[in-house]
Amino acid sequence: MSRTSTEERPRVDVVGTRADGRAALYEATFRSLQAEPKELPAVWLYDERGSRLYEEITRLPAYYLPRRESEVLRARAQEIARRTKATTLAELGAGSANNTRVLLDALGAAGALERFVPLDVSGKTLQASAETIAAAYPRIAVQAIVGDFEHDLGLLPRGGRRLIAFLGSTIGNLYPDQRARLLGALADELSPGDSLLIGIDLVKDSARLEEAYNDPGGVTEAFVRNALTAANRELEATFDQRQFAYVARWDPANEWMDIGFHARETHTVSVRQLGLELEFEEAEPLRVEISSKFRRERFEREVARAGLAVASWWTDRAGDFAVALVLPTSTRSRTRFHRPREQSAARS
Ligand SMILES: C[S@@+](CC[C@H](N)C(=O)[O-])C[C@H]1O[C@@H](n2cnc3c(N)ncnc32)[C@H](O)[C@@H]1O
Numbered sequence: 069m070s071r072t073s074t075e076e077r078p079r080v081d082v083v084g085t086r087a088d089g090r091a092a093l094y095e096a097t098f099r100s101l102q103a104e105p106k107e108l109p110a111v112w113l114y115d116e117r118g119s120r121l122y123e124e125i126t127r128l129p130a131y132y133l134p135r136r137e138s139e140v141l142r143a144r145a146q147e148i149a150r151r152t153k154a155t156t157l158a159e160l161g162a163g164s165a166n167n168t169r170v171l172l173d174a175l176g177a178a179g180a181l182e183r184f185v186p187l188d189v190s191g192k193t194l195q196a197s198a199e200t201i202a203a204a205y206p207r208i209a210v211q212a213i214v215g216d217f218e219h220d221l222g223l224l225p226r227g228g229r230r231l232i233a234f235l236g237s238t239i240g241n242l243y244p245d246q247r248a249r250l251l252g253a254l255a256d257e258l259s260p261g262d263s264l265l266i267g268i269d270l271v272k273d274s275a276r277l278e279e280a281y282n283d284p285g286g287v288t289e290a291f292v293r294n295a296l297t298a299a300n301r302e303l304e305a306t307f308d309q310r311q312f313a314y315v316a317r318w319d320p321a322n323e324w325m326d327i328g329f330h331a332r333e334t335h336t337v338s339v340r341q342l343g344l345e346l347e348f349e350e351a352e353p354l355r356v357e358i359s360s361k362f363r364r365e366r367f368e369r370e371v372a373r374a375g376l377a378v379a380s381w382w383t384d385r386a387g388d389f390a391v392a393l394v395l396p397t398s399t400r401s402r403t404r405f406h407r408p409r410e411q412s413a414a415r416s
Pocket of ligand 1: 111114122126134160161162163164165166167187188189190215216217218235236237238
């Protein structure tokens with residue numbers, strides 16, 4: 069696709085019907101709220117207000133992740149451009165695509181880049197960032213997809229050499245079985261010449277990790293509380309913010325940050341749209357998000373199980389964050405995965 073005018077607005081493809089997306093999200097939420105521990109899926113975090121709060125988080129001094137990732141990308145972008153020779157840069161969970169600009173600059177300078185395809189569940193944020201990128205990079209086409217990377221990979225345009233970026237440590241928000249399905253689906257999606265670039269936060273001192281999710285100004289808490297507000301609005305739920313204390317703790321057994329709430333006292337929450345009455349015991353957790361932290365060996369193992377290989381592993385100078393360039397292997401020994409559209413919508 070080539071742009072005919074710099075005034076042209078970016079094309080925003082809306083994937084699926086509203087009813088489809090909604091039904092899958094409601095089903096996932098119905099299951100998660102009855103799981104052990106109870107969980108409100110993290111996708112509820114990213115309405116318009118949530119996406120704005122996330123932007124604020126990325127500027128917090130203790131939230132080192134975006135700055136560390138940017139350091140790695142700035143150091144390696146030219147090499148990435150040289151090695152991938154990408155004609156399409158696609159980005160899963162693109163959000164405001166701030167760090168992506170480093171890649172767009174390097175790929176643009178290398179001369180092969182024709183198209184940027186950001187994909188995100190948050191339609192308004194995506195539209196805004198697609199327009200900003202389209203204005204800043206008039207030589208490339210911007211084709212945004214409002215969709216769910218767990219189900220909609222098949223909608224990424226094919227052809228040319230594609231670099232699929234998955235930045236911001238978003239992969240850490242998925243459970244191991246979800247990661248295995250997504251990496252498997254990506255392996256199915258990649259053609260020879262395509263590549264993946266994944267931003268990964270690394271295991272480190274637990275005090276630093278907990279500080280990153282417990283800022284003194286309460287921006288992260290407001291972001292997580294916004295999921296309750298969104299559920300109250302969309303699901304006619306009765307989560308009472310005063311009944312839930314914010315908790316973000318390091319779980320050393322699973323090597324993830326466990327982010328959500330503890331009920332302050334025994335009480336009931338109804339979720340009318342889902343026909344649920346939820347009993348909370350005093351101190352019972354309600355999880356909203358995990359943020360897994362990785363070690364190189366574990367990440368390489370997970371990637372290999374999907375039939376992919378880590379071709380390069382780059383970290384920032386402090387060793388806080390890694391960016392991995394991942395390629396399809398010629399011999400794929402893993403079990404074939406279903407196409408993304410056929411997978412179950414729910415978290416397990
Ligand atoms: C941690 S933020 C990272 C944003 C951006 N990549 C960055 O590095 O600043 C996660 C992003 O993924 C999006 N997201 C979360 N779950 C998603 C899903 N299942 N499908 C598509 N986008 C998703 C959110 O809307 C949000 O923009």
